[in-house]
Amino acid sequence: MLYNSTENKNEIVSSAQAIAQGISKEGGLFVPQEMPSYDEDTFNELLKLDYKGRAKKIFGDFLTDFTTEEIEDCVESAYTAEKFGSDNPAPLVTKNYNGNEINILELWHGPTCAFKDMALQILPHFLTKSLKKTYDGKDAVILVATSGDTGKAALEGFKDVDHTKILVFYPVDGVSPMQKHQMNTQEGSNVNVCAIEGNFDDAQTGVKKIFTTTEIVDKLSENNMLFSSANSINWGRLLPQIVYYISAYCDLINTGKIKIGDKINVVVPTGNFGNILASYYASLMGLPINKFICASNSNNVLTDFINTGVYDKNRSFYTTISPSMDILVSSNLERLLYNLSDNNDEMTRNWMTQLKTEGKYQVTDEVKEKINSLFYGGYCNDNDTKETISKMFKEENYLCDTHTAVAVEVYDKYVSETGDKTPTVLASTASPYKFSNAVLTAINDGKDLPDNEFDMVDMLNDITGVAVPTPLAVLKNKASRFSDVCKSNEMPEYVLKSLGVK
Ligand SMILES: *Cc1c(COP(=O)(O)O)cnc(C)c1O
Secondary structure, X not given: OOEEEOOEEEEEEOHHHHHHHOOOOOOOOEEEOOOOOOOHHHHHHHHOOOHHHHHHHHHHHHOOOOOHHHHHXXXXXXXXXXXXXXXXXXXXXXXXXXXXXXXXXXXXOOOOOEOHHHHHOOHHHHHHHHHHHHOOOOEEEEEEEOOOHHHHXXXXXXXXXXXXXXXXXXXXXXXXXXXXXXXXXXXXXXXEEEEEEOOHHHHHHHHHHHHHOHHHHHHHHHOOEEEEOOOOOOHHHHHHHHHHHHHHHHHHHHOOOOOOOOOEEEEEEOOOOHHHHHHHHHHHHOOOEEEEEEEEOOXXXXXXXXXXXXXXXXXXXXXXXXXXXXXXXXXOHHHHHHHHOOOOHHHHHHHHHHHHHHOEEEOOHHHHHHHHHHEEEEEOOHHHHHHHHHHHHHHHOOOOOHHHHHHHXXXXXXXXXXXXXXXXXXXXXXXXXXXXXXXXXXXXXOOOOOOOHHHHHHHHHHHHOOOOOHHXXXXXXXXXXXXXXXXXXXXXXXXXXXXXXX
């Protein structure tokens, strides 16, 4: 299987090249040239397998330049019971909300308690094998600028992976105390973490500049290293997300909730459009999905886009209690537009150029109609998010995080508007304990909260009896390893020094 760029169909690469390179030369995203097609026989075969078995089959169909042994090695290293708490890294739990059954796909049982682990635990293995095939075994230096969740998930994924080094920059006052502590206590011999005096954009700009400074790139090359990225537009991060939708469908069949061929709806709390796009790709492979329900918070640029066909990022930015969805440019939407415009690279490139220059574009009527028949877009503000957490907890004794609550609320709106009762899978993207402050506020009926985030975790545990995930529970007593702070203009020097390159 080969891949080409959404902005230039003539740029064609292998899967190893797509993963090693991350983004195409002219800035487009790599997409598979065709999709594997799964029929009833394929699903019958998948039903008998466990999560890892299903993952191996699906990866094998996409990464055709990897050997079976390589794929097995990647899967076995990533989805261990030690890292995900059990042999099923993505369990389904069935709950009722306002009388509607929802199958909640819990994607946060990994080492950092957010769904990004599903991809970032396996990406380092895909990447090291891809680099071996394409760049002759050079060591990869992963630079990450993070506003919180991605940094920690990338650190955990890359820690002690041979032939990689990872360096994470975060804005010194721009992450939560819990996130800061998660990163500063990171274990591993190939990791480093540094705070930046500035905001997320300063960190991001600094990283981008380092990637493109020839002098630095050359110095690394002389030392047998090269920069690489763990960013969510990498095909190696999207592919692992296809697996859990197909696996959840198999689980629904195996538990007798649906039969092979029955349609389902999916609901996804969306930021960069990666997670929901993975479900769309699964549908192109043959997973029968009736409706893709795209849930946003008050940064509802996608809701408006789905309803009007106009993508307009020129609007206020809100800091919400579901911060991982506080995004105005959803990068992975580019891949959907390419597909819905019948692989029109020129049109896709024009829209993306308009987004860069004017902050806005409008798709054709034809593309808009396709979007409307497939997608439903809705959003939920902070107040309704808290009410949903509270109601779900009171009625079902189920504690969900702020991002998941946004999805539950938007799904509720969808069912009341449409009456559509198709069996539904809802992606739950984080442990409630990752956002203890907001979750606690939602359920403690106005009582005072402790100042310290670890005390909030304890209080939430006292009130709900829900177990604190081990990776968060042990954090409290972990010593900090990293305390460096630098100015954004000192980042290049910092990178070279920490790599031991002169
Ligand atoms: C990253 C993230 C999202 C958004 O996922 P996208 O793939 O960017 O749409 C939602 N919830 C949580 C908890 C996240 O960390």
